Amino acid sequence: MNKESAAALKGKKKQILENWMANQLKDAALRDDLMSVSELQQQSEEFLSTLLKAFASPNAEDTDSAGYESIHDILSEISITRARQGFSPRETSAYILSLKEVLSQVLEDRFKDETAILYREIISMNKIMDSLSLVTMETYIKGREEVILRQTNEMSEISTPVIRVWEGILALPIIGTLDSARTQVVMEALLEEIVATGSRIAILDISGVPTVDSLVAQHLIKTVSAARLMGAECIISGIRAEIAQTIVHLGIDLTNIYTKATLASALKMSFSMLSIQVSKAAQNGPVGSKQNFGF
Amino acid sequence: MIVISKEKLTIQKEQDVVLFRNRIKELATKIGMSLVNQTKLITAASELVRNMLRYGGGGITHLEIVSKNSIPGVRLIFVDEGPGIKDITLAMKDGYSTGKSLGLGLPGAKRLVNEFDLKSEPGKGTTVTIIRWKNGL
Ligand SMILES: Nc1ncnc2c1ncn2[C@@H]1O[C@H](COP(=O)(O)OP(=O)(O)O)[C@@H](O)[C@H]1O
Ligand SMILES: [Mg+2]
Numbered sequence: 001m002n003k004e005s006a007a008a009l010k011g012k013k014k015q016i017l018e019n020w021m022a023n024q025l026k027d028a029a030l031r032d033d034l035m036s037v038s039e040l041q042q043q044s045e046e047f048l049s050t051l052l053k054a055f056a057s058p059n060a061e062d063t064d065s066a067g068y069e070s071i072h073d074i075l076s077e078i079s080i081t082r083a084r085q086g087f088s089p090r091e092t093s094a095y096i097l098s099l100k101e102v103l104s105q106v107l108e109d110r111f112k113d114e115t116a117i118l119y120r121e122i123i124s125m126n127k128i129m130d131s132l133s134l135v136t137m138e139t140y141i142k143g144r145e146e147v148i149l150r151q152t153n154e155m156s157e158i159s160t161p162v163i164r165v166w167e168g169i170l171a172l173p174i175i176g177t178l179d180s181a182r183t184q185v186v187m188e189a190l191l192e193e194i195v196a197t198g199s200r201i202a203i204l205d206i207s208g209v210p211t212v213d214s215l216v217a218q219h220l221i222k223t224v225s226a227a228r229l230m231g232a233e234c235i236i237s238g239i240r241a242e243i244a245q246t247i248v249h250l251g252i253d254l255t256n257i258y259t260k261a262t263l264a265s266a267l268k269m270s271f272s273m274l275s276i277q278v279s280k281a282a283q284n285g286p287v288g289s290k291q292n293f294g295f
Numbered sequence: 296m297i298v299i300s301k302e303k304l305t306i307q308k309e310q311d312v313v314l315f316r317n318r319i320k321e322l323a324t325k326i327g328m329s330l331v332n333q334t335k336l337i338t339a340a341s342e343l344v345r346n347m348l349r350y351g352g353g354g355i356t357h358l359e360i361v362s363k364n365s366i367p368g369v370r371l372i373f374v375d376e377g378p379g380i381k382d383i384t385l386a387m388k389d390g391y392s393t394g395k396s397l398g399l400g401l402p403g404a405k406r407l408v409n410e411f412d413l414k415s416e417p418g419k420g421t422t423v424t425i426i427r428w429k430n431g432l
C-alpha cells in the first residue's frame with residue numbers, strides 16, 4: 001500500500017468510521033441484544049485508528065510485522081469476546097468485511113482517474129484485510145472451543161447423581177463418556193453416599209454410556225473394587241446386547257462382577273441379596289379405588 | 296478395493312475422542328452397518344485412538360468408506376509420530392501394558408475388526424489400519 005492511499009484513508013477517517021458503523025448496523029444479523037451500539041462504536045473507533053496507523057508503516061502489507069501487533073491483539077480480543085457472547089461466524093467476520101467495503105470506496109474516489117494505481121492499491125488493501133479476516137476466524141474458533149470445553153466440564157459435574165432407590169440400595173445412572181476425570185467424580189460421589197447412607201448395594205447403570213472400551217471397563221472395575229472396600233457390593237446394569245458381545249471380544253473379564261441387562265433386574269437381584277420381599281398386595285378393594293402398591 | 300470417501304480428523308485431546316467416535320458412527324450408519332458391527336468398530340477405534348493420545352502424543356486419523364467386490368466397509372487409519380512400539384508381538388499380547396492399564400486395546404481391537412494392520416518404527420511412530428465390512432462377521 002502506497003503513502004497516498006494511507007494518507008487518503010487517514011484523511012477520511014471520520015467518514016470511514018461513520019460508513020463502517022452504518023454498514024455494521026444495517027446488517028440485519030447484528031445482535032443488539034449482545035452488544036450495545038455505543039460499545040460497538042468505541043470498539044470500532046479504536047480498531048480503525050490502530051489500523052490506519054499500520055497502513056502508514058513501511059511494510060504495511062506484511063500483517064505479521066510489528067505495526068500490526070496491536071491490531072492482532074484488538075482483533076483477537078474482539079473475536080474471542082464475540083465467540084463467548086454467542087455471535088455467529090458470519091457476524092464475527094462481517095466486522096472486517098464491512099470495513100473492507102468502505103475502504104474500497106475511499107480508494108476508488110481517490111484514484112478514480114488512475115485505474116492502474118487503483119487496481120494495485122485495492123488488491124493490496126484486500127490482501128491486508130483478508131489476512132486480518134483469517135485472524136478473526138482463527139480466534140473465533142478458539143473462543144468457541146473454550147466454550148465447548150467449559151460446557152463439557154460442567155456436564156461431567158452435573159450428570160452424576162447418586163439415587164437412593166431403596167433402604168440400603170443406591171443407583172448411579174452413568175450417562176455419556178466415562179473418562180478418567182469423570183470416573184473420579186463418579187467414584188467420589190458414590191463412596192460418599194455409601195458411607196452417608198450405610199448402603200450395602202450400589203447399582204451402576206451404564207445404559208447411557210455409548211462406548212464401553214477397555215478404559216471404561218477399567219474405570220468400572222476400579223469403582224466396584226473401591227465400593228467393596230467400603231463394604232458395598234456393586235451390580236452393573238444396562239449392558240445392551242451389542243455391548244455385551246463387544247466386551248467379550250475385547251477380552252474384558254467381568255466374571256467377578258454382578259452384571260444385569262436392565263436396572264429392573266438389578267433391583268430384583270438387590271432385593272434377594274438383602275432378603276427383601278416385595279410382593280403384590282391382594283386386590284380386595286372395589287375396582288377403581290386407590291390401590292395399595294405394597295411399598 | 297476402491298475408496299468412496301475420505302476425511303481426516305486430528306486427535307490432540309481427550310475431547311477429540313468423542314467427536315471421532317460420533318463421526319465413525321455416522322459413516323457406519325451411512326453404509327447400513329448393523330448395530331453390533333458398528334459397536335465393534337467404534338470400540339476398536341476408541342482403543343486405537345486412546346493409544347494414539349496416550350502413547351503416541353496425538354496424531355491424525357483417516358476415516359474412509361471403502362468398497363471391495365461391491366461390499367462397503369469403513370477403513371480407519373491411525374497415524375502418530377510418537378515413540379513407536381519396540382516389540383509388536385509383545386504389545387499384541389492380551390494383558391501387556393506399559394501404562395498400568397488392561398493391555399487389551401491392541402489385541403482386543405484386532406478381534407473386533409475384519410482387517411487389522413500395525414506398523415511401527417521405534418523413534419518414528421505408529422500406524423494402525425483397520426477395516427470393518429458392512430456384513431463381516
Ligand atoms: N500408538 C502407540 N505408540 C506407542 N506405543 C503404543 C501405541 N499403542 C500401543 N502402544 C504400546 O502397546 C502397549 C499395549 O497397548 P494396549 O493393548 O492398547 O494396552 P494398554 O493401552 O492398556 O496399555 C501399550 O502399553 C504401549 O506400550
Ligand atoms: Mg490401549
